[in-house]
Amino acid sequence: MSEMVVNKSDGLARFVSLIDRYFAAGGAQMQFNVVSKKTLLEAQKNPDKYANLLVRVAGYSAYFTQLSKDVQKDIIERTEEKL
Amino acid sequence: MKELDSFQIGTQPVRTQRIDNLYKYVTSFEYGICAERGHYLTEFYKNNMNLPPIVRRAKAIDYVLENMSIYIMPGSLFAGNQASNPRWAPLFPEFEVEWLEEELLKGNPYYPWERPADRYKLRDEDKSLIKDMCDWWRGKTHTDTLRVRLPKEALATHYDLKAADIGTYFQGGDGHFAADHQWLINNGVQKIIDDCKKYRDELDWSEPDTVKKKDFYDAAIISANAIIKYAARYEKLAEKMAAGETDEKRKKELLTIADTCRWVPRNPARNFYEALQFIILVHICIQIEDSGAGVSFGRYDQFMYPFYRKGSEEGTLTYNLAVEMTENFFLQIYTCNKVRSWIDTDFYRGVPMFQNLTVGGQDPVKKCDATNELSYIALEATYNTRIPQPSLTVRFHKNTPYEFKIKVAEVIRLGTGLPSIFNDETYIPALMNRGYELDDAYNYCIIGCVEPGTAGQLGGRTGGAWLNCTKALEMSLYNGTDPRTGICLHKNKNNKDLSTFESYEEAKEAYMDQIAYYIKMEAILENTIDQVWEETLDEPMAAVFACPTTTIPRGKPIKQGGAKYDLTGQQTIGTANVANSLYAIKKLVFDDKVITGAQLKHALETNFRDMATVPTGPQIKALCLGVPKYGNDVDEVDEIAREMLAFVANELTGYKNTRYGRGPIGGNLHCSTSTVSSNTPFGKVCGATPDGREAYTAVADGQSPMRGTDVLGPTAAISSVAKINNILLSCGSLYNLKFSPADLS
Numbered sequence: 099m100s101e102m103v104v105n106k107s108d109g110l111a112r113f114v115s116l117i118d119r120y121f122a123a124g125g126a127q128m129q130f131n132v133v134s135k136k137t138l139l140e141a142q143k144n145p146d147k148y149a150n151l152l153v154r155v156a157g158y159s160a161y162f163t164q165l166s167k168d169v170q171k172d173i174i175e176r177t178e179e180k181l
Numbered sequence: 182m183k184e185l186d187s188f189q190i191g192t193q194p195v196r197t198q199r200i201d202n203l204y205k206y207v208t209s210f211e212y213g214i215c216a217e218r219g220h221y222l223t224e225f226y227k228n229n230m231n232l233p234p235i236v237r238r239a240k241a242i243d244y245v246l247e248n249m250s251i252y253i254m255p256g257s258l259f260a261g262n263q264a265s266n267p268r269w270a271p272l273f274p275e276f277e278v279e280w281l282e283e284e285l286l287k288g289n290p291y292y293p294w295e296r297p298a299d300r301y302k303l304r305d306e307d308k309s310l311i312k313d314m315c316d317w318w319r320g321k322t323h324t325d326t327l328r329v330r331l332p333k334e335a336l337a338t339h340y341d342l343k344a345a346d347i348g349t350y351f352q353g354g355d356g357h358f359a360a361d362h363q364w365l366i367n368n369g370v371q372k373i374i375d376d377c378k379k380y381r382d383e384l385d386w387s388e389p390d391t392v393k394k395k396d397f398y399d400a401a402i403i404s405a406n407a408i409i410k411y412a413a414r415y416e417k418l419a420e421k422m423a424a425g426e427t428d429e430k431r432k433k434e435l436l437t438i439a440d441t442c443r444w445v446p447r448n449p450a451r452n453f454y455e456a457l458q459f460i461i462l463v464h465i466c467i468q469i470e471d472s473g474a475g476v477s478f479g480r481y482d483q484f485m486y487p488f489y490r491k492g493s494e495e496g497t498l499t500y501n502l503a504v505e506m507t508e509n510f511f512l513q514i515y516t517c518n519k520v521r522s523w524i525d526t527d528f529y530r531g532v533p534m535f536q537n538l539t540v541g542g543q544d545p546v547k548k549c550d551a552t553n554e555l556s557y558i559a560l561e562a563t564y565n566t567r568i569p570q571p572s573l574t575v576r577f578h579k580n581t582p583y584e585f586k587i588k589v590a591e592v593i594r595l596g597t598g599l600p601s602i603f604n605d606e607t608y609i610p611a612l613m614n615r616g617y618e619l620d621d622a623y624n625y626c627i628i629g630c631v632e633p634g635t636a637g638q639l640g641g642r643t644g645g646a647w648l649n650c651t652k653a654l655e656m657s658l659y660n661g662t663d664p665r666t667g668i669c670l671h672k673n674k675n676n677k678d679l680s681t682f683e684s685y686e687e688a689k690e691a692y693m694d695q696i697a698y699y700i701k702m703e704a705i706l707e708n709t710i711d712q713v714w715e716e717t718l719d720e721p722m723a724a725v726f727a728c729p730t731t732t733i734p735r736g737k738p739i740k741q742g743g744a745k746y747d748l749t750g751q752q753t754i755g756t757a758n759v760a761n762s763l764y765a766i767k768k769l770v771f772d773d774k775v776i777t778g779a780q781l782k783h784a785l786e787t788n789f790r791d792m793a794t795v796p797t798g799p800q801i802k803a804l805c806l807g808v809p810k811y812g813n814d815v816d817e818v819d820e821i822a823r824e825m826l827a828f829v830a831n832e833l834t835g836y837k838n839t840r841y842g843r844g845p846i847g848g849n850l851h852c853s854t855s856t857v858s859s860n861t862p863f864g865k866v867c868g869a870t871p872d873g874r875e876a877y878t879a880v881a882d883g884q885s886p887m888r889g890t891d892v893l894g895p896t897a898a899i900s901s902v903a904k905i906n907n908i909l910l911s912c913g914s915l916y917n918l919k920f921s922p923a924d925l926s
Binding site for chain 1: 185186187188189190208297298299527530531532533534535567568569572577583586587590591593594595596597598599601602603604606607608611629630631855856857858860861879882883885886888889890891892894895896898899900902903904907908910913914915916917918919920921922923924925926
């Protein structure tokens with residue numbers, strides 16, 4: 099049916115159960131960045147190479163390298179959670 | 182493995198040649214500013230100030246649509262453009278020209294093309310057009326009127342203190358609704374014309390509101406005809422392009438565009454393809470009428486599904502063709518853009534448009550899972566296009582199929598931030614708590630960032646002022662005085678400050694007193710803006726495209742009470758800073774008595790820098806940071822977050838909006854924790870706070886824990902955030918989480 103193969107890896111399954119857990123507890127909304135700090139720091143250094151890199155800012159996504167430095171900093175400093 | 186750094190970089194999208202070319206074409210355009218809309222609108226207004234405001238607006242937009250440049254992108258299956266080039270932003274001088282003049286003409290503080298970020302190009306030849314529009318509009322704009330109509334305290338709240346910021350709705354339009362695409366594509370715009378004529382003919386001139394109703398119907402008919410004429414321009418353009426096209430396949434596609442634009446939006450769509458072309462034209466016209474962001478699409482997989490099924494059954498539409506058309510549709514609407522003043526840009530970093538599109542969720546009547554092939558198709562289109570628009574939203578509920586959730590997770594893993602996920606089990610009761618009928622609540626979509634509403638039924642605007650809770654907290658520590666500006670609009674009721682509070686309860690009470698005062702200021706700002714809007718800017722297109730089933734029978738645009746539901750939204754920022762700060766005061770000053778309120782106040786005033794005190798500034802900062810923070814499943818502090826946010830939500834609901842008692846259900850303000858990028862500019866006006874946050878650094882986003890302070894892992898973090906009384910956040914809840922790609926492999 100789809101060209102994009104559904105891949106039920108452990109990481110994805112753990113991720114889905116985290117969402118289920120938050121929602122079962124009464125949470126309303128979740129949004130995610132899935133990117134390493136290393137990539138974001140490299141993108142700051144080489145913006146041309148990472149021109150297409152999208153990230154979640156708040157209720158929207160944007161090209162990381164086009165963001166102002168303070169917003170980039172905000173995203174880099176967000177806690178990187180471990181599943 | 183490259184994916185471990187970013188799946189976006191490590192994996193390739195699956196695109197047809199057409200989509201790949203179109204992606205390259207659209208993204209080859211740098212952001213730019215297009216003067217055409219502003220120019221034609223001004224030209225029309227100059228000569229027609231005698232017309233009733235809503236008719237003048239309808240005719241002015243008609244004039245813009247007749248004269249603006251149109252184009253069809255190479256290889257695109259659809260027509261429709263908002264400005265003269267993809268990703269160029271039109272101008273809306275009727276809202277404000279001060280910033281256009283200062284920034285576009287004088288470069289103060291920057292020319293848009295020289296900004297440190299969020300740059301826009303401008304053609305030299307457009308500068309004289311911009312000068313002309315500034316000259317004519319100066320003194321006549323929405324902002325000019327607001328400066329006269331708003332009380333000075335409300336102006337100081339917005340301009341000086343930044344305890345609330347509503348600049349967006351001074352400088353531009355409302356947006357923030359989901360058009361009734363389902364009704365439109367199944368009825369056709371001709372139905373609007375026919376119905377409005379019928380109602381207009383039945384008007385009784387002895388009734389006092391007939392003049393206003395007649396103006397509305399006249400304007401609605403002009404607007405409906407305007408979009409039909411606009412489509413006809415693409416019909417002619419496509420025919421002309423087809424005549425000069427040598428590639429037979431492309432010639433045929435162009436002739437199909439011509440045929441389609443002859444049929445829709447006047448008539449109901451007959452198939453999936455026509456429905457998409459219809460939606461694009463309606464969406465673009467809304468974006469030309471109003472500069473408001475957050476114009477959203479509603480439940481794409483639901484209202485398009487009958488067309489998808491029909492095409493599949495007839496053998497005219499395959500899954501892959503629907504994917505390609507959806508991707509083409511996404512790229513088409515990604516061409517829309519908006520330019521904001523430099524100050525307002527700080528609240529909207531990264532050129533967002535918030536064109537939200539919802540899939541998943543439940544059937545409003547059957548109350549069962551409504552996921553279908555189109556839900557998957559939308560996910561696939563987001564995976565493949567890898568553009569920031571549309572903002573894809575997915576609704577989850579307790580019976581969402583596991584396979585669908587895994588697919589959603591796989592798209593999220595790409596790291597584009599899309600889609601975001603919403604919980605029906607919380608959002609549906611949140612809406613019912615505001616008066617939504619059960620079926621309507623089950624049929625909600627997401628508008629803008631995170632705001633729920635039912636397409637075709639919700640008026641008002643889901644966006645509003647940003648409320649800076651950290652600022653209110655800071656002022657409560659100085660007996661109502663803002664240490665940055667020295668302004669005091671409202672002293673604490675107990676007339677005390679951090680050095681004289683005698684208990685934690687007094688500190689908490691002072692904060693609640695300050696935030697309640699600034700919520701009142703916010704209500705004044707919201708309602709005055711809406712009142713001025715109603716008098717001069719009411720929008721016929723938004724009225725009949727957003728809420729045709731109520732505005733037309735009532736003969737009222739939205740700001741006069743034309744919608745079924747009407748709630749004024751807003752954004753509450755800094756809950757984590759408030760909770761952490763109050764808890765730090767409780768622990769350090771009153772429970773453990775480690776330092777006095779006077780010592781803490783001095784440390785805040787000196788931004789934790791004074792080395793001459795005992796303990797020193799940095800030592801006090803360390804003490805502040807050492808107090809447990811919201812986001813680690815510590816009940817005591819989480820409880821404060823819950824109580825303080827619920828207080829804001831309940832205070833807001835106590836204020837009526839300008840549509841109260843005029844037709845809609847609701848008619849009041851309500852709360853969200855949507856942030857956009859306001860946490861950075863709000864941080865810039867807030868001094869050091871007792872949570873250990875240094876002066877002028879960003880405050881916390883949404884209802885997320887303060888960045889870097891949720892240190893016990895995601896289970897503890899989500900447990901804290903889930904303790905918030907989310908049902909009160911009927912205008913939306915926002916929680917950011919960040920994961921390492923390696924964790925999701």
